[in-house]
Amino acid sequence: MDYLKKGVHSIQDAMHSPAYHKLGDAIVNLVYCIAKAKIAMELEGRLDITGSSKVSARILREAITRANGKAKSQVGAKGGAHEIADVAEAIMAHGWVNDMVTLEECAELVARPVIAKKPAKLREEWEAFSEGFSDVFAKILLRSKK
Numbered sequence: 001m002d003y004l005k006k007g008v009h010s011i012q013d014a015m016h017s018p019a020y021h022k023l024g025d026a027i028v029n030l031v032y033c034i035a036k037a038k039i040a041m042e043l044e045g046r047l048d049i050t051g052s053s054k055v056s057a058r059i060l061r062e063a064i065t066r067a068n069g070k071a072k073s074q075v076g077a078k079g080g081a082h083e084i085a086d087v088a089e090a091i092m093a094h095g096w097v098n099d100m101v102t103l104e105e106c107a108e109l110v111a112r113p114v115i116a117k118k119p120a121k122l123r124e125e126w127e128a129f130s131e132g133f134s135d136v137f138a139k140i141l142l143r144s145k146k
Contacts, residue, residue: 010144028092034103062127064088106136110133
């Protein structure tokens with residue numbers, strides 16, 4: 001997949017790349033679905049993915065805010081939820097394209113807080129997903145600094 005790296009040499013390049021926003025959108029939603037399947041198997045003992053298969057921009061916005069604190073950075077801190085979600089998606093694409101994270105690793109990190117907290121309310125579920133995605137983004141941000 002070297003063609004995905006052409007012209008994108010840093011995480012900042014990725015954050016400004018419309019192609020990485022789109023690629024990241026697909027990866028983020030795939031990770032979300034895999035995480036939801038893990039959660040269903042763990043908590044309900046069956047493979048049942050309910051609800052939306054797309055991650056809310058609000059979840060990604062909150063995840064980037066948390067990731068910035070964990071990684072001591074300020075990426076995507078400005079703009080509306082959709083602009084910040086684009087940055088989050090580009091970060092995910094950058095991490096995956098550059099072998100900083102695997103889909104399985106991302107899904108595990110996203111699912112972990114949901115499984116641990118067993119949220120009863122939608123807002124609690126969103127917060128748990130946000131926490132999980134923040135762990136993924138923080139890992140990528142930290143690895144991109146090296």
